[in-house]
Amino acid sequence: MAKxxxxxxxxxxxxxxxxxxxGAALAMRLLLKGLGPRTILSIPACCWTVxxxxxxxxxxxxxxxxxxxxxxxxxxxxLRAGADALGLKDVNIVGFAGxxxxxxIGLQALSGMLERRTNAIYxxxxxxxxxxxxxxxxxxxxxxxxxxxxxxxxxxxxxxxLKKDMMGIVLAHRPAYAATLNPSFAEDFERKVERARxxxxxxxxxxxxxxxxxxxxxxxxxxxxxxxxTDTGIFPLYEVVEGRLRVTRKTGSLKPVSEYxxxxxxxxxxxxxxxxxxxxxxxxxxxxxxxxxxxxxSRAMTPxxxxxxxxxxxAK
Amino acid sequence: xxxxxxxxxxxxGAVIAAELLAQAAFLDGKMPQSFPFFGVERRGAxxxxxxxxxxxxxxxxxxxxxxxxxxxxxxGLLATTRxxxxxxxxxxxxxxxxxxxxxxAAPPGVRRAVVDATRIALSHGLGTxxxxxxNTAVLGALARxxxxxxxEGLTRAVEQFVPARPxxxxxxxxxxxxxxxxxxxSEAASGAAAAAPAAPARPRVLPEGPVASLSSEAIDTAAWRxxxxxxxxxxxxxxxxxxxxxxxxxxxxDDVGFPKIRLDYCKxxxxxxxxxxxxxIEMVATEI
Amino acid sequence: xxxxxxxxNYAQSYAAQLARVQVISAYPITPQTSxxxxxxxxxxxxxxxxxxxxxxxxxxxxxxxxSAAALGARTYTATSSQGLLLMHELxxxxxxxxxxxxxxxVNRAVGPPWNIGSDHTDTMSQRDTGWIQIYxxxxxxxxxxxxxxxxxxxxxxxxxxxxxTEDAFYLSHTVEPVDVPDPERVDRFLPPREPHAVLVPGxxxxxxxxxxxDYYVDFRHQVAEAxxxxxxxxxxxxxxxxxxxxxxxGGPFPTYRVDDADAVLVTMGxxxxxxxxxxxxxxxxxxxxxxxxxxxxxxxxxxxVRALAATADRIGVVDRSYTFGSMGPAATEVSAALYRxxxxxxxxxxxxxxxxxxxxxxxxxxxxxxxLSGAPAATHWEDLEIEEGAVHG
Numbered sequence: 001m002a003k004x005x006x007x008x009x010x011x012x013x014x015x016x017x018x019x020x021x022x023g024a025a026l027a028m029r030l031l032l033k034g035l036g037p038r039t040i041l042s043i044p045a046c047c048w049t050v051x052x053x054x055x056x057x058x059x060x061x062x063x064x065x066x067x068x069x070x071x072x073x074x075x076x077x078x079l080r081a082g083a084d085a086l087g088l089k090d091v092n093i094v095g096f097a098g099x100x101x102x103x104x105i106g107l108q109a110l111s112g113m114l115e116r117r118t119n120a121i122y123x124x125x126x127x128x129x130x131x132x133x134x135x136x137x138x139x140x141x142x143x144x145x146x147x148x149x150x151x152x153x154x155x156x157x158x159x160x161x162l163k164k165d166m167m168g169i170v171l172a173h174r175p176a177y178a179a180t181l182n183p184s185f186a187e188d189f190e191r192k193v194e195r196a197r198x199x200x201x202x203x204x205x206x207x208x209x210x211x212x213x214x215x216x217x218x219x220x221x222x223x224x225x226x227x228x229x230t231d232t233g234i235f236p237l238y239e240v241v242e243g244r245l246r247v248t249r250k251t252g253s254l255k256p257v258s259e260y261x262x263x264x265x266x267x268x269x270x271x272x273x274x275x276x277x278x279x280x281x282x283x284x285x286x287x288x289x290x291x292x293x294x295x296x297x298s299r300a301m302t303p304x305x306x307x308x309x310x311x312x313x314x315a316k
Numbered sequence: 317x318x319x320x321x322x323x324x325x326x327x328x329g330a331v332i333a334a335e336l337l338a339q340a341a342f343l344d345g346k347m348p349q350s351f352p353f354f355g356v357e358r359r360g361a362x363x364x365x366x367x368x369x370x371x372x373x374x375x376x377x378x379x380x381x382x383x384x385x386x387x388x389x390x391x392g393l394l395a396t397t398r399x400x401x402x403x404x405x406x407x408x409x410x411x412x413x414x415x416x417x418x419x420x421a422a423p424p425g426v427r428r429a430v431v432d433a434t435r436i437a438l439s440h441g442l443g444t445x446x447x448x449x450x451n452t453a454v455l456g457a458l459a460r461x462x463x464x465x466x467x468e469g470l471t472r473a474v475e476q477f478v479p480a481r482p483x484x485x486x487x488x489x490x491x492x493x494x495x496x497x498x499x500x501x502s503e504a505a506s507g508a509a510a511a512a513p514a515a516p517a518r519p520r521v522l523p524e525g526p527v528a529s530l531s532s533e534a535i536d537t538a539a540w541r542x543x544x545x546x547x548x549x550x551x552x553x554x555x556x557x558x559x560x561x562x563x564x565x566x567x568x569x570d571d572v573g574f575p576k577i578r579l580d581y582c583k584x585x586x587x588x589x590x591x592x593x594x595x596x597i598e599m600v601a602t603e604i
Numbered sequence: 605x606x607x608x609x610x611x612x613n614y615a616q617s618y619a620a621q622l623a624r625v626q627v628i629s630a631y632p633i634t635p636q637t638s639x640x641x642x643x644x645x646x647x648x649x650x651x652x653x654x655x656x657x658x659x660x661x662x663x664x665x666x667x668x669x670x671s672a673a674a675l676g677a678r679t680y681t682a683t684s685s686q687g688l689l690l691m692h693e694l695x696x697x698x699x700x701x702x703x704x705x706x707x708x709x710v711n712r713a714v715g716p717p718w719n720i721g722s723d724h725t726d727t728m729s730q731r732d733t734g735w736i737q738i739y740x741x742x743x744x745x746x747x748x749x750x751x752x753x754x755x756x757x758x759x760x761x762x763x764x765x766x767x768x769t770e771d772a773f774y775l776s777h778t779v780e781p782v783d784v785p786d787p788e789r790v791d792r793f794l795p796p797r798e799p800h801a802v803l804v805p806g807x808x809x810x811x812x813x814x815x816x817x818d819y820y821v822d823f824r825h826q827v828a829e830a831x832x833x834x835x836x837x838x839x840x841x842x843x844x845x846x847x848x849x850x851x852x853x854g855g856p857f858p859t860y861r862v863d864d865a866d867a868v869l870v871t872m873g874x875x876x877x878x879x880x881x882x883x884x885x886x887x888x889x890x891x892x893x894x895x896x897x898x899x900x901x902x903x904x905x906x907x908x909v910r911a912l913a914a915t916a917d918r919i920g921v922v923d924r925s926y927t928f929g930s931m932g933p934a935a936t937e938v939s940a941a942l943y944r945x946x947x948x949x950x951x952x953x954x955x956x957x958x959x960x961x962x963x964x965x966x967x968x969x970x971x972x973x974x975x976l977s978g979a980p981a982a983t984h985w986e987d988l989e990i991e992e993g994a995v996h997g
Binding site: 528 | 701762808809810820822823826
């Protein structure tokens, strides 16, 4: 056997109830590899409520607490408080919520958890719609995407609003660590999980979770499509440590977004001008990201420059 | 009243088939009812749906446990699901398969019928090889085999209620109607029922508090699979990509480090085959 | 034992401290605030070594308690009115997960219009959430009941959350002498929590889970069975409390001068105190009246109510809330309990003290008059009737 590039341990069991080719299932498997057995997961209503299989079975080799849809942020604050009160050492407290449970109904509790600087990891696995209830749009659904509540019949364009910028919202809270992760880049994924694991303070991981039935693509293409999401710049990979941003995957030039969009049924109705509009937006966001990275780096290289306020606070 | 139970997989259209049947019966002037099993549907996972048809309003709101007719949209379910449970003596088992009716295991006295709905669906471009949309072809066969609805009613229901490709679906219904093979009552099954495993007994008293701790490895998800990955080890470089990207944790390693599919769990998504750099993995249609 | 002059709110805070709660989480709402402020002082001064999580909503406050309790911690929160309503969904989570959370609730009116006066609509609208509900009459009872609530909630036969309620302002902001027991004595009464069905880090276990119809009913039935064990367990808890502290509050449905009473008034919370004075006054003038205090509303003390019906001919139930299209909630429950009794006295429903109205001696006398007049059982908006009486009479 060749050397493994990611940890061997398996804490997600087979027999689970995810759809074939589920990006969220792979996200969980990779996440737990990096976190290890002394992890307590808090899972709100989401696909994983079901994927983890019904009573009396569980597909997770760690302790799991189910919680109300909107309560993940509060739940991990409570788990940390309980662990501290009971003297439980060396446990990873982790919230694992979908995009609806994070960007929409759970946003308040997430903000509260970040603001009170709970020592825990909040994971948003982002399949870009309410997939567990059957593909309804969420705040994290991208512009132009078909969902069952943003139909494309009679000339309707799919979702008319932009995807909510969760990383922007989280970074405004000055977390100790925040990163975007993509299961298609498993080694980068594991490195970020391990890094998050070893940092103290509020941490946020935004994981892309391609969904074959919801995005309408062949289940065999989950990894390939995820790769395209990053290589077109639609889902750039980066991390922010103590306020300093670093892009963790750069290719010479971005692939055209049309490669990613045309591979999915949910974007099939887009016209060339729609795709161009998305392309313009993606390019602008990517340039902004690179600019911020350069600025953060030059500030770090200048010892006399005052550290940004967010960095000092995050370090506390 | 005729009671019909549909067995299919998530995404295959079993629930829509039951509903479409109800619409067709209504257009025939009957009083129908249809409903899905109220559970969580996952693409590929076994699902159940029900339909009742009568001349007068139906006074029942219960699951169908003793059906007159059982319809199986996917022959792969025969090995894993007890599809004929409760079927009435003299009832009918209709299965989508390319085999003959005599190939089906059914309780004594149950008539068997088959239709090659997969072939019909694909010939009209409905669905993909991985996931053919067979429901309209099966309904055509059901109309002929049971007389529960007329082909005219079914055709009109397809036109009114199938949003995508109504014409192809109409043709599929017609081909199913023409292509169904039904054994004569005298030939009805005399052997044992399908040999799918019985559901595990439910404990009488549960420990207090909703705490689940049994590993999901107790659940076999092989039935979800319509295609099976086969690894040609002669070309395998042991790169582990198949293992790394498997969302089902369905790949392990043998003693010398070659990957091995855990067939009890593989759902046949095809990621391993797509991601294998030397393309040593082939997705083979699951033999039924 | 030291005697302090305390508000009902401080009685909650002192009780939580004496119970050595390990995790507190709360969100401020009038008139609950001084409970959580005092606890913040206790934690800041080191008098209470607890984790105190200050959250962004009541919903989160209860979730924090729920999650900490899921690991085995003893938890406390307090709220009122709209805050309790926001918690509604999580109240179900707490009982379903068998989390022995104790919560102080200051009974306050529900808007609109905004009103911060005493009213039981907030807790009454949570009566089907699987929580045990105990209504206190005095600040002493608040303190004692919170301590008893932990024993009850954590008891192996029960394992259910408890809310200990007190009337807004009539207790929350009223100061009166309260015996505060010594910590050593409380420790004898209330040992540390023995966790059951909790999460153990490093093991594969899922608390909450999801089920189809196959198992769901079993878990609901478990909660129902645990609830049915409450009366017996509570009696034992109170007996133990009395043995150690020398004080009791008379069980879930204590009665007063009911033995030969023609008319009995059933009251909850602070209205009881005033009503007791009226009973003494009317008894002195030879009228046979009595009083029963509905201390525990969930589970409802059906047997005790039936026992009362064995002697009383007319029962009036005073509710500081209402169920639109029906009677007062307590009147409904009393009626339902009596239906299975061999004797079924008529039940009159009095709605009194709504939204912080004073329930005066005169008003209670009026209720007894109504009962003794033999008028047919009905529902009376007593606050309005007494006003009309004052104007027209």
